[in-house]
Amino acid sequence: MRRNQRRTRLARQRGAVAILVAISTLMLLGFVALGTDIGYVVYSQRRLQAATDAAALAGAVDLWTQSWSTAKTDAQSYAAGQSGATGNGLPGSVTVTTTTITGQQLSSSSSPLPYAKAASGYNGIQVQQQASVPLFFAQVFGVKTVPISATSKAAAGGGSQPAPYNVMIILDTTASMNTTDSNCKINGVTQTRLACAEAGAQSLLQGLTNAGDNVGLMVFPPLSSTYNFSCSKKSPGIAGSYSASGLSYQISPLSTGFLSTSGTSGSSSTTLNTSSSTVQALGGGSCSGMSAPGGLGTFYGDALYAAQAALLTLSNTQSPPGQNAIILLSDGDASSSSKQLGSGSLLAPGSSGSKVTASSIVGSECADAVTVANSIKSSVQSPNTTATLIYTIAYIGGESGANTTQPCSDASSNAKGLDATTPWSPCGTMQSISSGSGYFYSDTCSNAGGTSSLGTIFTQITYSLTKPRLIPLGAT
Structure with a gap:
């Protein structure tokens, strides 16, 4: 009698362990999945920021000697999601939803080149981009995409040639x-x-x-x-x-x-x-x-x-x-x-x-x-x-x-x-x-x-x- 009770108790313990292992495995897989999605979002964010920085600098090169339309076009060509030699692509199915490029009239403390003398009328430029990142495992919970954004601001420079x-x-x-x-x-x-x-x-x-x-x-x-x-x-x-x-x-x-x-x-x-x-x-x-x-x-x-x-x-x-x-x-x-x-x-x-x-x-x-x-x-x-x-x-x-x-x-x-x-x-x-x-x-x-x-x-x-x-x- 006593031996049968012991066997029953051991069987129950084994069942509980199995359940705990199964739950732990699911949780571990969930964390791995969540980590994968988060890592992909962080990587996409960095790529978007790098492209936004490149776009701001590309436009700032033109501010001093070119028209605003030229500066804006050149900034756009380096922005994320653009095709061609200068475009900065984004990973996977990440898509750019908006790109906003605005001219800035900065004070002398931010840019030594006065905007009044700039051919574009601006001595600074700001680029803002938003993108949508698709998720892989989080879709199980109904979350299909995550929005990301990046903003960059650059002050004008006149030099476009390398030294000397x-x-x-x-x-x-x-x-x-x-x-x-x-x-x-x-x-x-x-x-x-x-x-x-x-x-x-x-x-x-x-x-x-x-x-x-x-x-x-x-x-x-x-x-x-x-x-x-x-x-x-x-x-x-x-x-x-x-x-x-x-x-x-x-x-x-x-x-x-x-x-x-x-x-x-x-x-x-x-x-x-x-x-x-x-x-x-x-x-x-x-x-x-x-x-x-x-x-x-x-x-x-x-x-x-x-x-x-x-x-x-x-x-x-x-x-x-x-x-x-x-x-x-x-x-x-x-x-x-x-x-x-x-x-x-x-x-x-x-x-x-x-x-x-x-x-x-x-x-x-x-x-x-x-x-x-x-x-x-x-x-x-x-x-x-x-x-x-x-x-x-x-x-x-x-x-x-x-x-x-x-x-x-x-x-x-x-x-x-x-x-x-x-x-x-x-x-x-x-x-x-x-x-x-x-x-x-x-x-x-x-x-x-x-x-x-x-x-x-x-x-x-x-x-x-x-x-x-x-x-x-x-x-x-």
Whole structure:
């Protein structure tokens, strides 16, 4: 009797264990199934976020120099669920339900590039995407899909080419640059226009730590002979005219080494190298830097040609060629006399080795510079390179050149001059020389799409040579 009871009890225990094992197995399978579904949702979410980031960056590349429709189209092409080489596919049967792309007008704290100067009208872009993820095992419980979403925001950048950058700075050193600029103070002291320009150019060099490899410096009026600035070396003096033989616009050749190198793995710092010819010329060495000797009036067409020639000489030795850029600072007010210009003519390098001739006579100085600039902007070295970018800074400093109706040159002295047929103003000329709205800056000219101090202008130019970047979603 007692033995039968024991057998019955053991049988019941075995049955209970079997039931527990079955229940545990089902629960374990349920957890595995749930884990599989959750893992698939997480993986899909990451893929969606990566595609959304790519779309925002693709659109941000265009904001500075392209229309909003172009930026939006390019962003869309990199979004999730798009076919083609740039499209970012999603796993399995995950489908995109909505894609929303909006332009952003960000403050300077979020994007150093002002939206007022951007060709698209925006300096930021936001991409939002939603998708539906199908589930496998959760369908047993009536849950067939799970919605996921991703949002990404990017600030504009102007650089679309890889380093190196070859940057030639051209500064106006005519006599007017010796006047003071009440809007430019350093350590509480009002600066001359030249000192202000030099300080701005120094900030450009400091910002080129990761954006530019080679920087050179040219000035106008030209020097009587070739010269490489040094605090201990005397300048050869100003040329007799803009068409004199043997003249040179170069103060410092295109080179690296304008920044110091820190002691850790050769990484660059933002400290200027005071042994650099360019840094010394800009007042960063043991002397006060270059001066504004005057002697000749303003004529910048030849300086543009000289800068382009130097850039091409360097970039033709690079593999692949670097992105060439010219930064021209002037008040844009051409003022040379017939004697100062001389009787020379200008040959500008054109595409496919052709030449463009522009007359350097009184009354045609502004049209001359625009002709040269247009030739430079259309000249492409090879299918793998882009044309030289031209940044212009119309530095009026409170002078009369701020008046958009003022003639750029004294065309009245030569009725046949090209500037008489097209009424160029200083602001209009500098705008036309530039590569576009995102490349024209000024402290005064209203057509620059917003005015700023020289320091801010050079900072914006530096940033326009860099890539766009992702920013926090809360950035405004």
